[in-house]
Amino acid sequence: MTSNIKVTLVLLVTFLIAPLVLASGPDIHALWDDRCVSCHGHAGEFARKFLTVSNAELQGRHHVHDLRLFLQNHYLAGHSVEPVYNMLRAQAGNDPRFTNECSRCHNRAADFVRDSFILRDGVLYSRQLDMPIREFLNGHRKLQQQDVDYFMQQLMRIANEVDLNNTNSK
Numbered sequence: 001m002t003s004n005i006k007v008t009l010v011l012l013v014t015f016l017i018a019p020l021v022l023a024s025g026p027d028i029h030a031l032w033d034d035r036c037v038s039c040h041g042h043a044g045e046f047a048r049k050f051l052t053v054s055n056a057e058l059q060g061r062h063h064v065h066d067l068r069l070f071l072q073n074h075y076l077a078g079h080s081v082e083p084v085y086n087m088l089r090a091q092a093g094n095d096p097r098f099t100n101e102c103s104r105c106h107n108r109a110a111d112f113v114r115d116s117f118i119l120r121d122g123v124l125y126s127r128q129l130d131m132p133i134r135e136f137l138n139g140h141r142k143l144q145q146q147d148v149d150y151f152m153q154q155l156m157r158i159a160n161e162v163d164l165n166n167t168n169s170k
């Protein structure tokens, strides 16, 4: 009887802790699609339309200062505030180049990155081609060196905002 309770407790604790240990960080794009998209639409469009960056600070139209504080009381748990803030800040200060130049064939950047890329020792690889993305881009769509640099920076940021490890076993 007591050993049964012990086993039950051990299983229960393992069950409760396991998801925390396995998760490699919140997937900010999935979180947005889960909790914010219904009111605000896609994150990039929302950020570019309504938010600005001034002195590295993200500012809203209605909520100009202290957006971190606002977000904390606005559908977000504490540990998600910083990554969501950083994502919106990056998007607000960016031209929609992926949307304009790549989405026609690759749809949304976050889904593309999550489904097609892996990170190996900090280097972004194509899951399918087993080749560094930078190398691939050098021969793709007649991209110039500065374009490759630009898209690598964007894709790398997004790779850190989504949960690539979740699909590593695919």
Ligand code: HEC
Residues within 6 Å of the ligand: 032, 035, 036, 037, 038, 039, 040, 050, 051, 059, 060, 061, 062, 063, 064, 067, 071, 074, 075, 076, 084
């Ligand atoms: C039920 C609808 C709803 C949901 C869900 C929602 N928001 Fe909002 N959000 C609003 C409204 C309405 C405003 C404007 C409110 C105001 O002015 O006080 C707003 C304002 C904002 C602003 C400030 C915009 C500005 O111009 O000042 C940010 C940033 C923001 N939301 C982020 C988020 C994030 C991140 C999520 C998901 C975690 C989210 N929102 C979920 C309705 C929503």
Ligand code: HEC
Residues within 6 Å of the ligand: 098, 101, 102, 103, 104, 105, 106, 116, 126, 127, 128, 129, 133, 136, 137, 140, 141, 151
């Ligand atoms: C006209 C369609 C088209 C456009 C526009 C396009 N691509 Fe591609 N892309 C492809 C195809 C097709 C592939 C599959 C590999 C191949 O055949 O070259 C691909 C593959 C890729 C891959 C490798 C994917 C993987 O699974 O390994 C990356 C990375 C990539 N594209 C990035 C971009 C970026 C960044 C842009 C925007 C500058 C872009 N592509 C614009 C058609 C396009």
